[in-house]
Amino acid sequence: MLPRIEAELCRSPLHEEHIRLGAKMTEFAGFEMPLQYRGIREEHLAVRRHCGLFDASHMGEIEVSGRQRKEFVNYLLTNDVNRLGPGRAQYSLMCNDNGGVVDDLFVMDFGDRYILVVNAANVAADLEQALKAAEAFKQMYMSSNSNDLSEAVDVRIADVSDKYALLALQGPAAEAILSKVLDHSVSSLGYFGFDTFKFREADVVVSRTGYTGEDGFELYIHPRAAAQLWRSLLDCEANGERVSPCGLGARDSLRLEMGYSLYGHELSTEINPYEAGLGFAVKLDKGEFVGKEVLAKVKQEGPARRIIGLKLTDRGVPRAGDRVFVNGDDAGYVTSGGFSPVLGVGIALALVSAEAASMIQQGGPVELSVLQKERKLAAQPAKVPFVPSRVKR
Amino acid sequence: MANIPDGLRYTKSHEWVKVEGNKARIGISDYAQSELGDVVALYLPKVGDSVSQGDKLAEVDSMKTSEVIYAPVSGVVVEVNSSLDESPEIVNEDPYGEGWLVVIEMKDSSELDDLMTAQEYSKTIEEGA
Numbered sequence: 001m002l003p004r005i006e007a008e009l010c011r012s013p014l015h016e017e018h019i020r021l022g023a024k025m026t027e028f029a030g031f032e033m034p035l036q037y038r039g040i041r042e043e044h045l046a047v048r049r050h051c052g053l054f055d056a057s058h059m060g061e062i063e064v065s066g067r068q069r070k071e072f073v074n075y076l077l078t079n080d081v082n083r084l085g086p087g088r089a090q091y092s093l094m095c096n097d098n099g100g101v102v103d104d105l106f107v108m109d110f111g112d113r114y115i116l117v118v119n120a121a122n123v124a125a126d127l128e129q130a131l132k133a134a135e136a137f138k139q140m141y142m143s144s145n146s147n148d149l150s151e152a153v154d155v156r157i158a159d160v161s162d163k164y165a166l167l168a169l170q171g172p173a174a175e176a177i178l179s180k181v182l183d184h185s186v187s188s189l190g191y192f193g194f195d196t197f198k199f200r201e202a203d204v205v206v207s208r209t210g211y212t213g214e215d216g217f218e219l220y221i222h223p224r225a226a227a228q229l230w231r232s233l234l235d236c237e238a239n240g241e242r243v244s245p246c247g248l249g250a251r252d253s254l255r256l257e258m259g260y261s262l263y264g265h266e267l268s269t270e271i272n273p274y275e276a277g278l279g280f281a282v283k284l285d286k287g288e289f290v291g292k293e294v295l296a297k298v299k300q301e302g303p304a305r306r307i308i309g310l311k312l313t314d315r316g317v318p319r320a321g322d323r324v325f326v327n328g329d330d331a332g333y334v335t336s337g338g339f340s341p342v343l344g345v346g347i348a349l350a351l352v353s354a355e356a357a358s359m360i361q362q363g364g365p366v367e368l369s370v371l372q373k374e375r376k377l378a379a380q381p382a383k384v385p386f387v388p389s390r391v392k393r
Numbered sequence: 394m395a396n397i398p399d400g401l402r403y404t405k406s407h408e409w410v411k412v413e414g415n416k417a418r419i420g421i422s423d424y425a426q427s428e429l430g431d432v433v434a435l436y437l438p439k440v441g442d443s444v445s446q447g448d449k450l451a452e453v454d455s456m457k458t459s460e461v462i463y464a465p466v467s468g469v470v471v472e473v474n475s476s477l478d479e480s481p482e483i484v485n486e487d488p489y490g491e492g493w494l495v496v497i498e499m500k501d502s503s504e505l506d507d508l509m510t511a512q513e514y515s516k517t518i519e520e521g522a
Binding site: 036249317 | 430431433434436454456457459482485
């Protein structure tokens with residue numbers, strides 16, 4: 001049932017920790033990663049109830065530096081980094097010329113450089129897009145500054161993924177636990193803020209971000225120091241309970257309950273940000289950026305499709321690819337489906353026609369179903385997030 | 394290490410059979426429940442349904458996947474474990490006991506000879522089922 005693991009897969013710096021904890025491993029984005037330890041449902045509920053710890057070291061980090069780094073990052077991505085300052089991060093999208101999404105990511109402003117935290121599977125594609133955009137940016141910049149020939153464009157792009165292991169500590173007890181382990185309070189860190197702390201001799205960048213909808217932190221640390229931090233966090237007790245190690249299975253079920261996009265499902269080069277409901281991350285009022293022309297048109301005309309949330313009323317679990325029927329007509333497909341441990345029902349995100357989405361939004365009675373093999377599973381529209389978000393705003 | 398009790402018969406598709414006179418109590422093995430992960434929903438047949446050996450008998454949804462469960466023997470379904478409606482996780486917790494799925498009144502008990510012993514089943518798992 002599980003695919004055989006091949007020897008060429010990359011390994012996380014925390015690989016030995018997962019094996020020692022008896023993790024069931026799986027392949028993801030060319031990495032061998034833990035799918036689960038005690039079980040997806042148990043890990044999922046542990047995060048909502050107390051605290052879980054995830055290894056996200058497979059994610060990539062791209063550093064952008066140089067004098068024109070700010071202008072370049074604003075050209076490359078859809079959100080506006082003028083809204084950032086040192087110690088702040090934002091969610092952003094990298095689009096292509098057609099307005100399709102190449103990746104979704106976090107941008108972290110370190111003052112003298114930006115770090116883009118990107119999906120593991122897209123690192124190579126992101127770098128390729130960034131280099132291509134850098135060429136176009138240089139042309140654009142030079143032609144608008146042709147009077148000042150001494151001002152060569154200074155933008156440097158580097159893949160620094162190997163420098164960072166990434167741990168995510170998520171749950172209502174995360175602040176107390178992290179403060180204990182770092183021997184320094186993290187309570188003053190605001191949502192989407194980050195700072196650098198010390199864990200023993202190592203620097204650890206702590207950002208108040210996550211992919212679960214709970215309060216939590218993402219911890220960037222040198223791979224050599226990662227195992228120590230991992231173990232210290234798992235050993236830390238609060239309210240008589242320890243931190244649960246959590247795998248990719250729970251990571252997915254948690255983000256699904258929040259309606260967060262997963263690249264390759266709600267986002268791809270065939271899906272634009274407005275279809276995915278991510279218009280808030282596209283700032284058309286800033287200067288030129290890749291995909292701007294197409295995206296401005298989509299915003300003006302309205303997207304042709306939209307992501308909606310749905311909850312099954314029949315027993316079952318919707319899966320990616322299942323067709324979705326609205327009032328008897330095939331209206332689109334499930335982009336991500338699963339079972340919500342909190343709600344006890346199947347839930348899904350689906351990409352449907354704008355007409356179907358409007359019909360649903362109008363709120364009148366609508367017949368909604370998911371076709372799975374030969375079975376039609378009845379569903380009802382659901383607002384996203386499916387369960388309340390508890391991030392520390 | 395998966396639990397494989399003696400005294401039961403097993404299929405290549407990871408179902409177990411407990412012979413009770415002319416009836417066969419059927420469930421999925423410990424190996425199967427472990428591979429599936431947390432079971433969240435089951436589609437069981439109805440009492441009175443007829444099945445042939447090798448037919449689709451039931452379906453199971455877990456957090457991460459869904460699988461078909463096949464009839465190890467032919468016959469008529471005479472009992473269905475309705476407590477799994479409310480508590481599907483019993484299949485994970487007690488796959489050979491409270492996690493039984495259906496009882497079939499067998500049409501031809503010689504079909505049991507087609508099934509594996511615990512030792513034979515154990516070997517197939519080791520070899521990578």
